[in-house]
Amino acid sequence: MPASLRDRRLLLPLLLAPGVGYLLLFFGGPLAAAFIGSLRLEDGSFTLTWYIRIFTRPSMLRGLGTSIYYGVAPVIVSLLVSVPLSLAIRRHFPGRKLFSGLYKLPLAVPGIIVGLMIIVVFERGGFIDRAVAPLGFGLPKLVRDDWGVGVILASVWKQIPFMTLIITSAFAAIPEDIRSASRTLGASRLTTFLRVEVPLAMPGITAAVLLTFIGSMGSYAIPDIVGPPTARPLSVLMVAEFNQGRFPQVFAMGMVLSAFAVAVLVAYYSLTSRIGDAHGRGDAR
Amino acid sequence: MSMLEITDITKDYGASRALHPVSLCVEQGEFVTILGPSGCGKSSLLRIVMGISEQSGGEIRLAGKRIDMLPPERRDIAMVFQSYALFPHMTVEQNLRFGLRMKNVPKAEQQTRIAHALDICTLSGLTSRMPRQLSGGQQQRVALARAIVMQPNLLLFDEPLSNLDAKLRDTLRHELVALHRRIGATSVYVTHDQAEAMAMSDRIVVMNAGRVIEIGTPLELYRSPKQAFTAGFLGQTNLLAVTASGRRAQLPWGQTVDLATEAIGPARISVRPESIGIHPDDPRTRDTGLSAPATVTGVSFMGASALYTVSIGDTLLKVSHAGGDALIEPGRTVALTFPSRLPVLEDRGEDRGREDGGHAAEAA
Numbered sequence: 001m002p003a004s005l006r007d008r009r010l011l012l013p014l015l016l017a018p019g020v021g022y023l024l025l026f027f028g029g030p031l032a033a034a035f036i037g038s039l040r041l042e043d044g045s046f047t048l049t050w051y052i053r054i055f056t057r058p059s060m061l062r063g064l065g066t067s068i069y070y071g072v073a074p075v076i077v078s079l080l081v082s083v084p085l086s087l088a089i090r091r092h093f094p095g096r097k098l099f100s101g102l103y104k105l106p107l108a109v110p111g112i113i114v115g116l117m118i119i120v121v122f123e124r125g126g127f128i129d130r131a132v133a134p135l136g137f138g139l140p141k142l143v144r145d146d147w148g149v150g151v152i153l154a155s156v157w158k159q160i161p162f163m164t165l166i167i168t169s170a171f172a173a174i175p176e177d178i179r180s181a182s183r184t185l186g187a188s189r190l191t192t193f194l195r196v197e198v199p200l201a202m203p204g205i206t207a208a209v210l211l212t213f214i215g216s217m218g219s220y221a222i223p224d225i226v227g228p229p230t231a232r233p234l235s236v237l238m239v240a241e242f243n244q245g246r247f248p249q250v251f252a253m254g255m256v257l258s259a260f261a262v263a264v265l266v267a268y269y270s271l272t273s274r275i276g277d278a279h280g281r282g283d284a285r
Numbered sequence: 286m287s288m289l290e291i292t293d294i295t296k297d298y299g300a301s302r303a304l305h306p307v308s309l310c311v312e313q314g315e316f317v318t319i320l321g322p323s324g325c326g327k328s329s330l331l332r333i334v335m336g337i338s339e340q341s342g343g344e345i346r347l348a349g350k351r352i353d354m355l356p357p358e359r360r361d362i363a364m365v366f367q368s369y370a371l372f373p374h375m376t377v378e379q380n381l382r383f384g385l386r387m388k389n390v391p392k393a394e395q396q397t398r399i400a401h402a403l404d405i406c407t408l409s410g411l412t413s414r415m416p417r418q419l420s421g422g423q424q425q426r427v428a429l430a431r432a433i434v435m436q437p438n439l440l441l442f443d444e445p446l447s448n449l450d451a452k453l454r455d456t457l458r459h460e461l462v463a464l465h466r467r468i469g470a471t472s473v474y475v476t477h478d479q480a481e482a483m484a485m486s487d488r489i490v491v492m493n494a495g496r497v498i499e500i501g502t503p504l505e506l507y508r509s510p511k512q513a514f515t516a517g518f519l520g521q522t523n524l525l526a527v528t529a530s531g532r533r534a535q536l537p538w539g540q541t542v543d544l545a546t547e548a549i550g551p552a553r554i555s556v557r558p559e560s561i562g563i564h565p566d567d568p569r570t571r572d573t574g575l576s577a578p579a580t581v582t583g584v585s586f587m588g589a590s591a592l593y594t595v596s597i598g599d600t601l602l603k604v605s606h607a608g609g610d611a612l613i614e615p616g617r618t619v620a621l622t623f624p625s626r627l628p629v630l631e632d633r634g635e636d637r638g639r640e641d642g643g644h645a646a647e648a649a
Contacts, residue, residue: 180337181370183357185384185435195383199374 031258038251050252060237060253067233067257070148071217074155075209078163082208085160086168087193107161111154115225118154119143143226150226155219159212166211170204171197203272210268214261286349288313288471289334289439294343296329296495303329305496306343311439311473316465318474320482320518321492327475330492331441334473335364348438358387363432364441367448369424371416377427378412384435402430405464422453429461433468440465442474446481458484479519483507491515507557509545513630516555521592523556523602529629536623538598543625553630558605562622563593565613578618586612597621 041047054060089100106114121127122142129139143150174197182192198205216222220235227236234253241249287310296304304326311317319327332338334345336357345353352360363384372380381402385395403409406426416424425445432440446454446461462485465472476482482489483503491498491506491514499506499515510516513524527534529548535541544554579597590607604621606613613619 175368175370177366177368177370178372180332180335180357181364181366181431182372182383183337184335184362184364185431186358186387187383188356188358191387196372196374 034251034254038248038255040248050249051256053249054252054256059232060234062231063234063237063253064256066148066223066227066231067217067235068260070151070155070219070223070227070233071213073148074152074159074216075213077152077156078159078212079205079209081156081160082163082167083205085164086171089164089168090171103164104161106158107165109158110221111158111219112221112225114154114158115222118150118157118222118226122150122153144228146228146230148223148227148231151223154222154226155216158222159216163208163212166204166208167201170201170208173204174200206268206272210264213264217261218257287311288315288348289473290344290346291330291334292344292346294330294333294345295341296326296333296338297341303495304333304340307492307497309490309497309500311471313471314469316462316472316474316485316487317490318476318482318486318488319490319492320476320479321498322518323477325492326495327477327492328443331364331443331473331475334439335362335441336360361437362439362441363435363437364443365425365428365432365445367444369416369428369445371424371427371431373416376413376415377408377419380416380427381431381434384431388435398434398436402434405467406430406433421449422457425449425457429464433464433470438471440470440472442472444476445474447476447478454481461485483519489519491518493518509628510555511628511631513553513555513632516628516630521558521603521605523558523561524630525554525556525600527552527554534627534629537600540623542623542627545626545628548629553632554627555630556602556623556627558592558603559590559607560624561602561604563595563604563606563613564620564622565617579621581613581615581617581619583615584612595619595621 038050039046039048041049054064085103089096089103109117119126122139123129124139124141124143126139126143132139142153178196178200179192182196183189187195217233218235220239223233224236224239227233232240234257238250238253238257241253289309289311291307291309293306293308294304295302295306307326307330309317319330321327329338333340333353336352336355340353343353344351347361352362372383375383378399381399382395385398390398403412406429408423408426408430411419411423411427416427419427425448428445442461446457449457458481474482474485486503488500488502489506490500491512493514499510499512503519506515507519510519516522517524525536527536527542529535529544529550529552531547531549532544533541534544534548534552534554542554544552579595579602581593582596582601583594585592587605590605591612593604593606593613595602595604602621
C-alpha cells in the first residue's frame with residue numbers, strides 16, 4: 001500500500017468518494033446549477049426578480065397554494081382509505097392472497113395513464129355518466145372542476161397501494177403478543193388499536209404520508225390533464241414557463257418547490273427524533 | 286368449588302385435532318404447571334383460557350362464572366408472556382398503569398398497587414425507563430408486575446423464564462414461587478422444563494400430543510408415575526419391560542424385583558437411576574438382592590453425582606451414584622441392587638417425545 005493511502009486524511013475522502021461523489025455529481029451538481037441559474041438575468045448579472053415574481057404574481061401565488069393543496073388533500077383521503085384497508089388485509093378472508101396482489105397494481109400505472117383513465121370514467125359523457133344517465137342521474141363536474149376533485153381522485157388511486165403497503169408492514173411489525181397483552185390488561189379491540197397499535201405503527205404511517213405528499217405535490221401529468229385551467233400548480237406552471245424559454249423562472253420555481261419538500265422532511269425528522277427522545281433513545285421496535 | 290374449571294376443552298385446526306378433550310380443575314391459591322414437550326398443546330390451552338385463542342368445544346369457569354364466551358378483556362385473568370410483550374412505547378410505570386386505567390381503577394388505588402408491585406418485583410428506581418433499556422431479567426419482572434397489579438382471579442404464565450440464562454432462571458424461579466405464595470394468587474404455569482415444573486408446582490399436569498397424560502404432585506409423579514410418558518419426561522429413568530406375576534416381576538436378565546401394584550404378564554416398570562445401588566467392591570457376592578454381574582460401559586461426572594451406563598444381559602441401564610467416592614472406571618464388573626415397590630406403568634402417551642430418560646433400557 002502506498003504511503004499516501006495510509007494517511008487517514010487522504011484515505012477517508014477516497015473511501016467516501018464513490019457514494020458522496022455520486023451524490024455531488026448527479027444530485028448536488030444540477031441542483032447547484034439550477035440554483036445559480038435562478039439568480040441570474042439574461043446578461044448573467046445577479047437578481048432576485050424570479051423569486052419576487054413567484055411571491056408577488058397572483059397566478060404564481062395561486063400555483064404555490066394549489067401545489068400544497070394537491071399535496072395535502074389526496075394524502076388525507078388516501079390515509080382514510082389505507083389504514084382501514086391495511087387492517088382488513090391483516091385478517092384472513094377468502095381471496096385474501098389474490099386481493100393483496102391486485103391492490104398493488106396501480107403502483108405500476110404511470111400518472112398520465114391514471115389521468116386519462118379518470119377522464120374516460122368520470123368526465124361528463126364518460127363511462128359512469130352514460131351508465132347512470134338512463135336512471136335519470138347526471139354526474140357532477142368531477143374533471144377539471146374548481147376543487148380539483150379529479151386530481152384528488154387520480155392521486156388517491158395512485159397513492160393508496162403505496163400507502164397501504166407501507167402501513168400494512170408497519171402494523172405487521174407489531175408482535176401479536178403485544179396486541180394480546182393489551183387485551184389481557186382490559187383494553188378492547190378498539191382501545192388496543194388506538195393506544196397500542198397506532199403509536200407503534202406511527203413511524204411507518206408518517207413515512208408513508210410524507211413520501212406520498214412530496215410525490216403528489218410535485219406531480220405534473222395528473223393536474224395538467226384533469227386539473228381545472230383556473231388553478232394550476234407550480235409544476236404545471238413550470239412547464240408553461242419552460243415552453244416559453246424562461247429558464248431562470250423555471251429554476252426559481254423548482255427551487256421553491258424543492259425547498260418546501262425539504263422543509264417538510266426536516267420538520268418530520270426533527271419531530272420524530274423529539275418523540276424518540278421522549279421515549280428514551282432510538283426509535284420504536 | 287374450584288377457582289378454575291376447564292371441562293372438555295378441544296381445539297381443532299381444520300381436520301386435525303390439536304387438543305383432545307382436556308379437563309382440569311385448579312383450586313384457589315394453587316400453583317399448577319402444565320408440562321409437556323413443544324407442540325403438545327400446552328400453550329394452546331393457556332391461550333384458550335386467556336381468550337386470545339378460541340376453543341372448538343368445551344367450557345371454562347372461573348370463580349364459578351362461565352367465561353369461555355367472554356373476550357379476554359372481560360375475563361379477570363392476567364397473563365405473563367414468553368416474549369414479555371411489554372409496550373415498547375411506554376415507560377415501566379406506564380406499562381404497569383395501562384391495565385389499571387383500562388379497568389378504571391381510582392388514581393389513589395393505582396398508585397398504591399403500582400408502588401406495591403414495583404416493590405415486590407424489585408423494580409423501584411426503574412419506573413421511568415423504557416423497556417428496551419432493561420435487561421431480560423428486568424423486563425421479565427416488569428411483565429410480572431404488570432400482571433399482578435391487576436389483582437386478577439387467575440394468573441397465567443406462558444414459559445416466562447425460557448428466554449433467560451440458566452442462573453437467572455434459577456433465581457427468578459424461586460422469586461416467582463415466593464411471590465405467588467405472598468400474593469395468594471391462583472396460577473397456571475406452562476413450561477417444557479421438567480426441573481422448573483418440579484421445583485415450582487403444587488401440582489403438575491403432564492401433557493403430550495394434545496392430551497393430558499397424568500396429573501399429580503411433583504413427588505407423586507416422580508416417585509410413582511402411572512404413565513410411561515410421565516416417568517420418561519420427569520427426570521431420567523430406566524423403562525424396563527418385565528414379566529409380572531402378582532407383586533413380583535422378572536427383569537429381562539432373570540433377576541426378580543418387587544412391584545408397587547399387582548400385574549400379570551408383560552408389563553413396563555420405571556427404575557430411577559439414583560434408586561439403583563451400584564456395588565463395585567465385591568462383584569462375586571451373590572446375596573439375594575444382588576444381581577448377576579454387570580459391566581460399567583460409560584461414566585459421566587456430574588459434580589454431585591456420577592452417571593454410569595451399565596450393561597447387564599442385553600440391557601443398558603443408567604445408574605447414578607451420589608457422593609464424592611472415586612469413580613468406577615469403564616470396564617469394571619459391578620453388582621446392582623434394585624429398590625422394592627417399583628411402579629408399574631401404563632402407556633397412554635403414544636409418543637414419548639424425548640430421546641433421553643429411559644431410552645437406553647428400551648431395547649429390552
